[in-house]
Amino acid sequence: MQRAGGSGRGAGRAAVNIADTMNSGQVFLWRSVQKKGRGLWWYGVQGQETLRVDGDTGRTSTYRKGGKWSAYKKDLFRDSDNPGRIPESMPQDDVTAEAARRYRDLRIIRQDPYQCMVSFITSANSNIRRITGNLSRMAETFGRPVDVGGGAGTMHLFPAASALAGATIREIRECGVGYRAAYIKEASEMVESGEIDFGRIREMKDYGDMMDAMLAIPGVGNKVADCIMLFSLERLDAFPLDRWMLRVLGTRYGDVFGSRGSHAVSSAPSSAPSSSSPPSPLEHLTDKRYRAAHDKIAEYFGPYAGYAQQWLFKMARDDAGASWRQKM
DNA sequence: CCAAGGCCTGAATG
DNA sequence: ACATTCAGGCCTT
Numbered sequence: 186m187q188r189a190g191g192s193g194r195g196a197g198r199a200a201v202n203i204a205d206t207m208n209s210g211q212v213f214l215w216r217s218v219q220k221k222g223r224g225l226w227w228y229g230v231q232g233q234e235t236l237r238v239d240g241d242t243g244r245t246s247t248y249r250k251g252g253k254w255s256a257y258k259k260d261l262f263r264d265s266d267n268p269g270r271i272p273e274s275m276p277q278d279d280v281t282a283e284a285a286r287r288y289r290d291l292r293i294i295r296q297d298p299y300q301c302m303v304s305f306i307t308s309a310n311s312n313i314r315r316i317t318g319n320l321s322r323m324a325e326t327f328g329r330p331v332d333v334g335g336g337a338g339t340m341h342l343f344p345a346a347s348a349l350a351g352a353t354i355r356e357i358r359e360c361g362v363g364y365r366a367a368y369i370k371e372a373s374e375m376v377e378s379g380e381i382d383f384g385r386i387r388e389m390k391d392y393g394d395m396m397d398a399m400l401a402i403p404g405v406g407n408k409v410a411d412c413i414m415l416f417s418l419e420r421l422d423a424f425p426l427d428r429w430m431l432r433v434l435g436t437r438y439g440d441v442f443g444s445r446g447s448h449a450v451s452s453a454p455s456s457a458p459s460s461s462s463p464p465s466p467l468e469h470l471t472d473k474r475y476r477a478a479h480d481k482i483a484e485y486f487g488p489y490a491g492y493a494q495q496w497l498f499k500m501a502r503d504d505a506g507a508s509w510r511q512k513m
Numbered sequence: 514c515c516a517a518g519g520c521c522t523g524a525a526t527g
Numbered sequence: 528a529c530a531t532t533c534a535g536g537c538c539t540t
Contacts, residue, residue, distance in 0.1 A: 309536040363521025427535040
């Protein structure tokens with residue numbers, strides 16, 4: 186476990202745990218390279234830029250022509266959220282408190298919206314290992330190569346929307362994305378044409394309005410929408426509900442969110458639900474039930490509910506065993 | 514509105 | 528070995 190970014194609270198920036206942040210399922214095109222001395226560099230693709238992060242301090246640079254790295258100015262790790270104080274805004278129940286204590290330095294990465302959209306369309310009904318391979322192949326096939334030197338060598342920028350919009354479904358499918366290829370092409374066409382305008386969507390004040398805009402994108406359902414909103418559209422109250430989160434909410438927040446029969450839900454990831462278990466509000470999430478759940482969750486966890494989601498998600502995965510983690 | 518079933522793929526499981 | 532399951536869902540019926 187590395188904590189970084191200064192020792193004290195109050196005085197300097199709050200700490201940031203780069204490894205936890207990079208390994209929490211938010212991003213897929215980052216990898217670490219051993220520094221010459223102690224520590225790691227993290228190299229990643231962020232839209233049409235290649236970034237490098239100091240694994241100890243979180244200091245972020247962007248690659249410029251001519252082999253230079255210059256300071257990245259977009260607050261990648263959201264220091265402006267004042268992360269050290271976010272736990273105060275959350276409920277003080279035991280589970281949330283434990284997640285905050287263990288993962289308070291796990292940040293939310295401010296991502297490029299188009300890349301984020303394609304990434305999470307690709308993620309649906311998939312797994313991290315495969316998603317990483319899919320996106321890497323898309324970048325290699327449709328993204329411009331950049332030699333950043335150092336230990337990272339040649340990286341590929343994320344494909345521009347025009348590149349994936351102009352590709353054939355077959356070409357996209359050859360990256361291993363299966364039936365999602367058509368969604369990726371169509372969604373890219375919508376971005377290219379301006380039908381999807383992330384700059385405009387980002388300005389929407391109402392969660393429901395923004396959700397409606399996201400659900401108009403092919404391949405985007407509620408869960409993927411929440412990921413895109415949380416990671417790239419400044420919706421920090423977005424709370425992606427996937428199987429893992431449903432399990433956590435059912436087993437550890439049953440009192441709060443009204444899931445019945447929580448004792449019947451095993452903590453083992455592959456356990457099959459009991460065939461005779463009673464229906465729960467958190468099972469078979471339809472759009473309507475998903476939104477209702479969101480409202481209760483946002484009310485309970487507060488304006489930074491998305492951070493709680495990330496911390497709880499990481500805690501659940503870590504406690505279930507680390508075999509899911511992608512090996513790079 | 515809701516429930517059920519299909520869907521690419523490949524690593525993991527039996 | 529070989530078949531089945533399942534993975535951080537979405538879409539259509």
